[in-house]
Amino acid sequence: MHAMQYEVTFPADYDMGIIRERVATRHAFTDTFAGLGVKAYLMREKGVDSSPVNAYAPLYLWRTPEGMNTFLWGPAFQGLVADFGRPVVQHWAGVAYEEGATATGAARTAVRRRMPVEAGAELPELTAESVQEVARLASTDGVLFAAAAVDPRTWELLTFSVWDDTPPKTPGDIYQVLHVSQPERERLQRGRQW
Known part of the structure; x- marks a missing residue:
């Protein structure tokens, strides 16, 4: 599994209805995209859920690198680039993925937590703890799925969960x-990714 996200931020007075309409009219393309486990179409609105910004920030869990590459080098991503400019694409190597206790519910909220991996951290211990955290999150009532991944270039740990409602106080954005497009969600490897 590979996690990927880009974020497009907008001015405070930007009409986020434009993003809602964009997703409503274009999501069908990724609903059947080969190699894609999950694409969560995410949005933040300034002042909602303590967000300091307006942003469109979809997060992907790719089942195959070929699917990810086909997306990035193909017309779908180029459409975003044409409309908003080319964003930085963040990428993390998968550590763990689990289906949640509410795996078939409707997705309403997502929580993304990014934490630096300290220079002295023991990577086997860190990844083992991340696998446990994903399992804990997935067993929480209201969670549809959860994942963890690491960017070994910047040494950042990403934990991501999707909920059927507003989650209890959980650290993160x-x-x-x-x-949610999920053409190959059932084929994502569960548990640890190595």
């Missing part, structure tokens, strides 16, 4: 989920 809270996003509204506009849609």
